[in-house]
Amino acid sequence: NAGVMQNPRHLVRRRGQEARLRCSPMKGHSHVYWYRQLPEEGLKFMVYLQKENIIDESGMPKERFSAEFPKEGPSILRIQQVVRGDSAAYFCASSHSTGHETQYFGPGTRLLVL
Amino acid sequence: SQELEQSPQSLIVQEGKNLTINCTSSKTLYGLYWYKQKYGEGLIFLMMLQKGGEEKSHEKITAKLDEKKQQSSLHITASQPSHAGIYLCGASQGAQKLVFGQGTRLTINP
Numbered sequence: 534n535a536g537v538m539q540n541p542r543h544l545v546r547r548r549g550q551e552a553r554l555r556c557s558p559m560k561g562h563s564h565v566y567w568y569r570q571l572p573e574e575g576l577k578f579m580v581y582l583q584k585e586n587i588i589d590e591s592g593m594p595k596e597r598f599s600a601e602f603p604k605e606g607p608s609i610l611r612i613q614q615v616v617r618g619d620s621a622a623y624f625c626a627s628s629h630s631t632g633h634e635t636q637y638f639g640p641g642t643r644l645l646v647l
Numbered sequence: 648s649q650e651l652e653q654s655p656q657s658l659i660v661q662e663g664k665n666l667t668i669n670c671t672s673s674k675t676l677y678g679l680y681w682y683k684q685k686y687g688e689g690l691i692f693l694m695m696l697q698k699g700g701e702e703k704s705h706e707k708i709t710a711k712l713d714e715k716k717q718q719s720s721l722h723i724t725a726s727q728p729s730h731a732g733i734y735l736c737g738a739s740q741g742a743q744k745l746v747f748g749q750g751t752r753l754t755i756n757p
Contacts, residue, residue, distance in 0.1 A: 537689075539689075566743075566744060566745075568745075574749075575735075575747050575748065575749045575750065576690075576735065576737075576745075576747040577747075578740075578744040578745065578746065581743050581744055588743065589741075589743055589744060592744070624689060624690065626690075635680065635692055635695055636680075636692075636745060637692060638682070638689045638690040638691075638692075639689050640688055640689040641688070641689050643687075
């Protein structure tokens with residue numbers, strides 16, 4: 534049973550470009566969570582999605598960031614017009630359901646903005 | 648909002664020694680998770696505790712949740728180089744998202 538998959542593992546972008554981060558949840562999991570780990574900081578929640586629905590985006594920056602989890606295909610975290618402060622490790626997690634279900638994490642995407 | 652504080656922030660121990668990492672919450676814990684992160688990699692799930700006084704073990708790692716459900720400890724017995732990494736405690740917030748402590752960096756000296 535494959536775990537949570539994320540790609541790319543490393544992404545380099547210049548300021549002003551767009552970054553697209555992909556996450557395929559574990560088989561049978563329909564709940565996806567995105568977290569961000571800034572350099573020398575802890576892991577912070579960004580957004581929680583179920584298939585085709587955003588349930589909680591309280592941790593998402595108001596501008597330039599968006600997330601989706603379509604009926605078919607992986608979840609996408611999209612960052613438009615990246616700035617240097619967006620450089621971080623972005624982790625995706627998935628769970629079978631909600632309500633204190635264990636979240637299993639992917640290997641992360643390390644974004645570097647030049 | 649709930650905050651988790653881990654202590655110590657970093658720990659260096661000799662191989663074979665025992666060690667304990669603590670996680671203290673500002674609010675009652677309804678689901679406490681322990682993860683391990685190796686540099687450049689994702690988080691590996693270790694254990695989850697829900698009930699006051701609960702204790703779980705996996706190989707040489709034991710985690711406990713105190714009766715008042717505001718503190719958890721992670722204990723490693725006879726540490727090995729493979730135990731090195733960053734240990735993170737996370738708490739369920741609203742049954743949907745996790746809030747994490749800042750992590751404890753563990754180094755094992757041979």
